Amino acid sequence: xxxxxxLAGDGGSNIVEQVQNLxxxxxxxxxxxxxxxxxxxxxxxxxxxxxxxxxxACLVDKGYTVGILDADLNGPSIAHLLGISPDDKLVIDExxxxxxxxxxxxxxxxxxxxxxxxxxxxxxxxxxEASAVWVSTMESTALRExxxxxxxxxxxxxxxxxxxGSDRIDNIRGLIPELSGVVEITIPSPLSQHIVSKSITKNSxxxxxVIGLVENMASYVCPxxxxxxxxxxxxxxxxxxxxxxxxxxGKIPFDTRVSRKTDSGGLFYMEHQESPTGxxxxxxxxxxxxxxx
Amino acid sequence: xxxxxxxxxxxxxxxxxxIMPEENKNLAMKFKCKKCGYSIAMLTNKFETEFVSxxxxxxxxxxxxxxxxxxxxxxxxAEGKEELKKAAPQADDLIWTEEAQERIKKVPxxxxxxxxKTVINFALERGITTIDAKLMDEVREKVGM
Numbered sequence: 001x002x003x004x005x006x007l008a009g010d011g012g013s014n015i016v017e018q019v020q021n022l023x024x025x026x027x028x029x030x031x032x033x034x035x036x037x038x039x040x041x042x043x044x045x046x047x048x049x050x051x052x053x054x055x056x057a058c059l060v061d062k063g064y065t066v067g068i069l070d071a072d073l074n075g076p077s078i079a080h081l082l083g084i085s086p087d088d089k090l091v092i093d094e095x096x097x098x099x100x101x102x103x104x105x106x107x108x109x110x111x112x113x114x115x116x117x118x119x120x121x122x123x124x125x126x127x128x129e130a131s132a133v134w135v136s137t138m139e140s141t142a143l144r145e146x147x148x149x150x151x152x153x154x155x156x157x158x159x160x161x162x163x164x165g166s167d168r169i170d171n172i173r174g175l176i177p178e179l180s181g182v183v184e185i186t187i188p189s190p191l192s193q194h195i196v197s198k199s200i201t202k203n204s205x206x207x208x209x210v211i212g213l214v215e216n217m218a219s220y221v222c223p224x225x226x227x228x229x230x231x232x233x234x235x236x237x238x239x240x241x242x243x244x245x246x247x248x249x250g251k252i253p254f255d256t257r258v259s260r261k262t263d264s265g266g267l268f269y270m271e272h273q274e275s276p277t278g279x280x281x282x283x284x285x286x287x288x289x290x291x292x293x
Numbered sequence: 294x295x296x297x298x299x300x301x302x303x304x305x306x307x308x309x310x311x312i313m314p315e316e317n318k319n320l321a322m323k324f325k326c327k328k329c330g331y332s333i334a335m336l337t338n339k340f341e342t343e344f345v346s347x348x349x350x351x352x353x354x355x356x357x358x359x360x361x362x363x364x365x366x367x368x369x370x371a372e373g374k375e376e377l378k379k380a381a382p383q384a385d386d387l388i389w390t391e392e393a394q395e396r397i398k399k400v401p402x403x404x405x406x407x408x409x410k411t412v413i414n415f416a417l418e419r420g421i422t423t424i425d426a427k428l429m430d431e432v433r434e435k436v437g438m
Contacts, residue, residue, distance in 0.1 A: 002302055007295045011324060012307030018350040018359075090376040096362040114363075116372045123371040141349050141365045141402070149362040 026148040026175060029096075033067070033155040035292050036176050037211070041185040042199035043192045044164030047216045048185050049077045050258055051281070052161040053106075057269040058285040060104045064156035067099060069146060070110030071172065072163035073139055074122050078102075079112040083266070086118040096151040103267055109150040111142070140171050147175055166199040173208060180292055181211040183284070184246070188215060188234035200244045211291045212249030213241040214284055221253040221276050228253055228276065249287035252280040296333065298326035305333065307353055320404055322352060349403075356406035365402050387416060390425040397429075 010016070030036070039052045049072070056066045070078035082102030090113065091098040100108035111122050124138045152158065162168055173179060182203055186196040196213075203210050215237035219228040231254050241248035255277040258268040272278045296305040305324035320341075325332045351359045358364050367377045389397070393412075400408045415432045416424055 001299060002297055002304075004295060007297065007304040009304075010295055010307070011304055012354060013350070013352050014354055015350050018355050021355070022349055090374055090380075092362055092376060092380040094362070114366065114370060114373050114377055116374050120372045124369050138365075138369060138402075142370075144349055145363050145366050 022144070022148070026144065029148055029150065029152055030176060030178070033152060033158045035156065035180040036158045036160065036178065037180050037288060038071075038160045038162050038169065038172060038182045038208075039185060040162035040166070040169065040182055040199060041164065041192075042166050042195035042197075043186065044075075046185050046187045046192055046196075047252075048164075049081055049161050051185055051214065051216055051252065051284070052159050053078065053081045054258070054267055054269040054281045055285050055288070056106050056157075056159055057104055057267040058273075058282050059157055059288075060106060061270065061273070062285070062289075065105075065107075065154065066157045066159065067107035067109070067152050067155045068102070069150075069158060069160045070108070070112065071143060071146075071160050071168055073111045073142060075163060076110045076112035076122075078161050079108055079110040081267075082106055082108055084108055084110075084113060086112075086115075088113070090114070096149045099150050099152060104270060107152060107155070109146050109152075111146070143168075143171050144175055166202045169203065169206070169208060173206060179208065181209040181288075183211050183214060183249070183288065185214045185216050186237060186240070187217045188232040188237055190234045193235060193237060193240050197240060197244060200246060204244070210246045212247035212287055213237065213244070214250045214252060215248075216252045217254040218251040218280075219253045221255045223255060223257055226276055247287070250280055250284035252284070253277050294335075296324045296335070298329060298331055300331075301326055301328040303328045308332070320352075320401075322404075322407075351403045351406055353404075353407040353410075358406065359402075368398065368405070369402050387413060387421075388423040390423065392426045393424045393429055396426060 039048055039055070041048050052068060056068055059066045068078050068082070070076045079100060082100070084100040084102055088100065097109070100110070100113050102108045115122070124135065160172060162172070169182070184196055184200055186192045200210060200213070217231055218237070220231045221228050237251075238248045253276050255268070255272070255275060257272060258277065269278055269281050273282065297303070298305050303326055305326050308323040308325050320337045322335045323332055324335065349365070358368055361367070361380065363377065363380065367373060367380055370377065397405060397409055397412070412424055412429060412432050415435075416422070416428060421428060
């Protein structure tokens with residue numbers, strides 16, 4: 001009787017060939033991007049997307065070409081932050097989908113850009129009764145398509161704005177094994193630090209390079225006199241980075257102009273580079289540049 | 294996974310039609326020996342099929358839909374933009390009623406192409422040009438398992 005090895009192919013589905021073709025397609029996109037960096041936090045609401053967008057602006061200001069992949073499929077915010085209108089038409093042809101042209105030339109791909117209206121959630125057509133089973137499959141497939149089917153072109157940096165939690169890093173690592181590193185973001189609150197410490201531990205165990213830890217909303221900056229005051233009570237975030245053995249790469253003060261600016265489709269960094277918050281964002285961007293060197 | 298017809302010592306081939314996967318429970322795939330014509334069915338539960346689907350491949354071979362940019366997202370996103378829907382390639386010249394389109398969309402992507410082929414072949418054999426829910430019920434009854 002014939003054995004497994006004696007049989008050529010799998011009888012018609014060509015699974016191996018399909019997997020190889022998907023890999024080739026993905027690789028052809030990724031090879032044109034020099035550095036792929038995740039910005040993540042175990043905790044939601046720490047300002048990941050805002051920090052990601054402003055670091056992107058800082059990198060553009062330094063002369064780099066930058067794209068942002070919004071990996072937060074169910075709570076996408078990058079398109080809104082970078083001034084992509086929900087009415088913008090998608091351009092899709094055989095080569096793929098054109099990324100959104102965000103402010104300052106930042107290339108964007110986000111689930112938000114694919115939805116018919118701004119208040120539409122991401123829902124899949126599969127039977128609702130089976131959605132609990134299919135949703136994780138659909139999400140990992142959607143993420144692969146967003147990376148592989150977007151015509152990113154030549155990029156110096158692809159910043160990946162991760163959803164809250166640490167589970168999506170498994171998907172990203174599978175898609176982008178050459179990931180340059182991960183920036184972890186927390187706020188000073190003990191709860192946030194507690195959750196982010198788990199995310200750091202997971203990345204360490206998975207062998208994902210951690211560029212460093214950023215303390216966002218570290219203090220409050222008065223927009224009139226630039227004086228700083230405490231915003232949260234909590235342990236020193238630098239202590240957490242020391243305990244976890246990763247670099248502490250920035251302390252970004254809260255500035256009300258960050259959210260006001262981003263809600264108007266602009267980016268804070270470009271207009272307030274000399275403010276304490278602008279300088280802190282630049283420090284984080286410099287740490288990323290030093291890391292990849 | 295491969296299937297061997299023991300009496301003929303020949304690999305069994307995946308049948309890309311003739312099986313109507315249940316929409317929300319499990320997968321049924323048919324394999325046939327090209328030498329003796331004997332057929333078998335592989336039945337899997339939803340967790341086993343989910344495992345296969347995570348590879349991002351399609352059973353029965355890659356379809357035009359699957360090869361197109363954002364092929365899975367465009368065909369499976371419930372409220373996508375019009376341009377996204379238009380980008381999905383049309384696989385046949387038959388008319389699908391809205392209800393039939395909705396029903397076929399509920400079949401998991403990685404076996405949807407097989408399910409479509411089953412319905413299309415059933416319709417073509419009978420000279421039917423419009424696929425509606427009634428026809429799909431008939432396919433399920435006569436062809437499905």
